[in-house]
Each structure stands twice: as structure tokens, then as C-alpha cells.
Amino acid sequence: MPQQGPSARRHLPFAQPALVLCLALAAGPVLAAGVDDAELAELRATLAALQARIAVLEAQAAAGSAGDPAPEAKTAPQLDAGPGLDIAAAGDGAAHFGIGGRIHYEAYAFDRDQRPATGGSEFRRARFQIEGEAAGWGYRLQAELSGRNTDLRDVYLERRFGDSTLTLGQFKPFRSMEDLTSSNDVALMERSFNSSAGLFADRQWQQGLGLLHAHGSGSLGVSVFNLREDNTPRNEGWGSAVRATWAPHFNARDLLHLGAWWSHEQGGRDTPATAIKPAYGGRRGPEALLFESAAGSDFKQRSTGLELAGRRGSLHWQGEWTRTTLTGVAGEAHIEGRYLEAGWLFGGVRAYDRGEGVFAAPVGIGPGGLWELVARGEQMHRRDLTGFAVRRWVLGLNWYASEDVRFMLNLTSGQDDATGDSPRQLALRAQYVF
Numbered sequence: 001m002p003q004q005g006p007s008a009r010r011h012l013p014f015a016q017p018a019l020v021l022c023l024a025l026a027a028g029p030v031l032a033a034g035v036d037d038a039e040l041a042e043l044r045a046t047l048a049a050l051q052a053r054i055a056v057l058e059a060q061a062a063a064g065s066a067g068d069p070a071p072e073a074k075t076a077p078q079l080d081a082g083p084g085l086d087i088a089a090a091g092d093g094a095a096h097f098g099i100g101g102r103i104h105y106e107a108y109a110f111d112r113d114q115r116p117a118t119g120g121s122e123f124r125r126a127r128f129q130i131e132g133e134a135a136g137w138g139y140r141l142q143a144e145l146s147g148r149n150t151d152l153r154d155v156y157l158e159r160r161f162g163d164s165t166l167t168l169g170q171f172k173p174f175r176s177m178e179d180l181t182s183s184n185d186v187a188l189m190e191r192s193f194n195s196s197a198g199l200f201a202d203r204q205w206q207q208g209l210g211l212l213h214a215h216g217s218g219s220l221g222v223s224v225f226n227l228r229e230d231n232t233p234r235n236e237g238w239g240s241a242v243r244a245t246w247a248p249h250f251n252a253r254d255l256l257h258l259g260a261w262w263s264h265e266q267g268g269r270d271t272p273a274t275a276i277k278p279a280y281g282g283r284r285g286p287e288a289l290l291f292e293s294a295a296g297s298d299f300k301q302r303s304t305g306l307e308l309a310g311r312r313g314s315l316h317w318q319g320e321w322t323r324t325t326l327t328g329v330a331g332e333a334h335i336e337g338r339y340l341e342a343g344w345l346f347g348g349v350r351a352y353d354r355g356e357g358v359f360a361a362p363v364g365i366g367p368g369g370l371w372e373l374v375a376r377g378e379q380m381h382r383r384d385l386t387g388f389a390v391r392r393w394v395l396g397l398n399w400y401a402s403e404d405v406r407f408m409l410n411l412t413s414g415q416d417d418a419t420g421d422s423p424r425q426l427a428l429r430a431q432y433v434f
Contacts, residue, residue: 083404083434097132102184103432108284111424115286122146124283124429125183127153136160152230153205167210170230174212174221174243175261177307177320178339179204181358184433187316187350187372188396189410190283192339193380194322198278199303199337203265205229206239214355218246227271236268237299245307245357255352257318259307267299274299276326276335278380280390280414282425288390288416290335290382293328300327309359316350317342318359323383332384339378346371348400365400372398381417389417406431 080086084100104125110117123146131140138160142153156169172180179195191197196204208225220243227237243261250256273295277287293299302325309318319340326333343350348370351360362370374396381389392414399407408429415422 094136095132095134097130099128099130100434101126101128102434103127104183104429105431106189106283106427106429108282109426110281110285111426113423114419114421115423117281117285117423117425119284129154149231155230163215164211164213167212170205170207171210171223172204173206173208173223173225173239173241173263174210175241175263175303176200176305176322177245177257177259177309177318177358180243180356182360184431185359185361187341187343187359187374187398188376188394189408189427189429190279190394190412192320192337192341192376192378193278193390193392194305194320194337194339194378198276198380199322199324199335200263201274201276203227203229203274208239212356217248217250217354218244219355219357220244227265227267232272233270235270235272237266237271237297238268239263239265243357247352247354247357250352250354253311253313253349255309255311255316257307257309257352257357259305259309259357261305261307263301263303265299265301267293267295267297269297271296271299274301278390278392280392280416281421281423282410282412282414282427285412285414285423285425286416286421288388288418290380290388290390291326291328291333293326298327298329301325311350311352314345314347314349315342316345316359334383335380336383337378337380339376341374341376343372343374343396346373348372361403362400365403369402370400372396372400374398387418391415391417404433 077090078088084098086096086098088096102125104123105121106124107121108119110119125144126146127142127144129140129142132138136159138158140154140156142155144151144153152170154171156167156171158165158167174180176195178192179200193199196202206225207228208223210221210223212219212221222242224240225238226235227239228235241261241263243259245257245259247255247257273293275292276290278290279285279287303322305320305322307318307320310316317340319338321338322336324335326335345362347366348362348364351363353360362372364370376394379389379391392412395411397409401407408431410427412425412427413422
């Protein structure tokens with residue numbers, strides 16, 4: 001049936017009285033001429049049918065008028081104001097703009113052994129970011145406000161091509177599951193030695209180009225970069241990394257994750273000196289020097305890693321094994337590291353991003369929050385030198401008050417085989433993500 005236009009809808013309320021009047025005028029001469037009862041009954045039935053039809057048309061017109069959005073509603077943007085701010089264009093929402101960030105406030109207390117350590121408190125992260133997408137291009141600008149200087153973290157443009165994403169700017173190279181997991185989502189306060197917290201000597205963000213392809217059951221990432229973060233000098237060092245992940249068993253509660261990665265870094269003109277110094281006693285605690293190189297082109301690092309992770313309902317675990325060869329002015333060094341971490345979410349399940357091959361925040365956080373118990377053991381040593389090894393054991397208790405607020409308590413015990421130092425640390429974090 002053709003839809004009633006606005007003009008027809010305006011005239012429908014007057015149609016029924018007009019029709020009754022016309023039928024009355026037409027029936028007057030007939031009745032005056034004397035019709036029998038059968039003809040009169042047929043005329044009344046016809047009138048009743050026409051009245052019913054008019055009532056249906058009036059109802060349809062009223063419903064259509066109520067369902068039409070106002071002109072301003074069709075063009076109004078969609079606004080989500082908490083926590084953080086996200087504004088999306090009307091329609092398919094392809095264009096959007098968001099403001100967010102994170103606050104990580106931490107406090108430390110040490111049980112010192114042979115070497116000094118500094119307790120106290122600090123804003124570990126006070127990070128602000130804007131991100132969005134327009135005309136098919138996405139962007140992110142992340143500024144770290146904690147510490148003495150303002151530093152940039154993720155700063156890039158990106159473009160999607162089907163299941164692949166091209167990234168240009170400063171980002172994390174595709175290596176190490178532990179490094180690629182967001183600091184908002186790691187189960188313990190400190191990353192393992194087999195990440196930028198040890199193996200890559202604070203080179204967590206680098207500037208370059210990356211391509212990440214998310215296939216049906218995993219991901220493949222390739223990145224090429226220079227050895228520079230925004231707060232380090234320009235230099236001619238360069239690197240490349242590739243990481244592949246596969247999740248052959250994946251559903252809402254169960255997961256098996258397999259991963260492998262390879263990284264190569266080569267120093268060049270003005271490349272800063274580097275040192276691998278794991279903080280075996282916790283953040284701001286004593287460090288063990290496993291390797292040190294001079295600045296310039298003598299530095300070279302080749303690393304390989306294997307990943308194994310999974311979950312079974314509330315139980316989740318992950319581990320990595322790495323081998324690294326480094327070259328400096330003093331020759332080659334061979335370092336091997338490993339860690340194994342396991343946790344239990346009381347009533348929840350830890351989320352997993354199959355497209356990036358990393359764990360995310362838990363799902364199933366109810367009104368009363370969610371508790372998590374986590375433990376990790378790790379070790380790193382020089383394969384070419386006896387006695388150069390560090391160990392660390394961490395026990396953590398987390399309370400997810402909501403999807404945005406988390407409190408973390410970590411007890412760390414470490415050991416440096418070279419010196420015999422065995423400190424312990426108690427650390428607390430209050431975290432808010434917006």
C-alpha cells in the first residue's frame with residue numbers, strides 16, 4: 001500500500017465527518033422515495049465499513065508521524081560522557097573523537113638486604129590521551145605527565161585495510177606478549193624481565209612503521225623502526241620485529257595461546273648507550289647489571305621469544321622464554337630468560353584480544369567488585385658467564401572495584417646470585433582508567 005504523505009495525514013481527521021455528511025445527503029432522497037428495510041441495512045453496512053477503514057488510516061498516519069525523527073535528531077552526534085569522553089558522528093559512527101587517560105598511584109616499602117633501596121610513593125603513570133577516526137584514518141596522541149618531564153607514548157596515525165592495520169608513528173614494536181599488554185591490564189604491577197623492563201632496556205616505544213594482520217585464529221605483526229623514543233636523541237640506529245600468534249582453542253571461557261617473536265636492533269650514529277639491568281627487588285629497588293654497551297654503532301641485539309598462555313574459566317596463565325645475543329665494545333653476551341605467571345579470578349574471566357594476541361581486563365565485574373590472586377616466578381642469566389643470574393618471585397592480590405578502578409597489592413622477593421643480595425618489597429597501587 002502506498003504510504004500516506006504529510007498532506008494526506010493532515011486531512012485524514014476530517015475525512016470521516018465529511019463522508020458521513022455526503023452519505024446522509026445521498027441517502028435522503030432515497031429514503032424519501034421509500035426504500036425497503038433490506039436496502040437500508042445494506043446502506044448502513046457500507047457506511048460502517050467506510051468508517052472502519054478511515055479509523056485504520058488515521059491510526060497509521062498517527063504512528064508514522066510519531067516514528068519520524070525530528071530533523072535535528074537525524075544529525076545530532078552520539079555522546080558518551082563517562083568515564084572519559086567519546087563523541088561519534090551520527091549515522092554509521094565512522095568518525096569519532098575521544099578523550100581519556102589513566103592514573104596509577106603507587107607506594108613502596110622495602111626490606112633491604114645488602115644494597116640500598118628507596119621506598120616512598122609516586123605517580124607511576126598520569127597519562128592523558130586523545131584518539132579518534134575521520135576520513136578512514138585513525139589517530140592517537142598519548143602524553144605521560146608523571147615524572148620530571150612530559151613524554152609521549154603512543155603517537156601515531158593508522159589505516160585499516162580489511163583485517164590489516166597500518167601504523168605510522170611511535171608505538172610498541174610487535175614483540176613480547178608481556179610488553180604489548182596494556183599497563184591497565186597486566187596482572188602484576190611490574191612487567192617481567194623479558195620485556196622493556198629488562199631485556200629491551202626501556203625501549204618499549206619506538207618510531208617507525210608497523211603492519212598488524214588479524215586472521216581468523218590469531219595475528220601476524222611486522223614492524224620496522226629506528227632506535228628512538230620521543231624523549232631520546234635522534235640517531236641512526238634501526239630495528240625490526242615480527243610476531244605471530246595462534247589461538248587454536250578459543251571461546252568465552254577457555255583459551256590456548258601460542259606465540260613466537262623475533263627482534264633485531266642495530267646501533268648507528270648517535271645511538272644512546274644501553275644496559276640490561278633487571279630490578280630484581282621490585283621497582284626503585286636494587287638492579288643487577290647483566291650487559292652494558294657504549295653509544296654508537298657497536299651495539300647490536302638479536303632476541304627470540306616463545307609464548308604460551310591460556311585460561312580455563314577463572315584460571316589464567318602465561319609464560320615466555322627468550323634468548324638474546326648482544327654485541328658491544330667488550331664483545332658478545334648471551335642472555336636467557338623465562339617466566340611463568342598464573343592467576344585466579346574469583347567469579348570472573350580474564351578477557352583476551354585475539355586480533356592482538358594479548359590478555360585484556362577481566363569480564364564479569366559485578367556490583368561488589370572482583371578479586372584476583374596472581375603469582376609469578378622468573379629468572380634471567382648470562383649463558384656465557386657463570387654466576388650472573390637474577391631471580392624474582394611475586395605474589396599479587398588485586399581488587400577490581402569496577403571496570404575503571406583497581407587496587408593492587410604485590411609482595412616481591414628477589415635475588416642476585418652475583419652478590420647474594422636478597423631484598424623484599426611490598427607495593428600498592430591505586431588505578432583509575434577514564
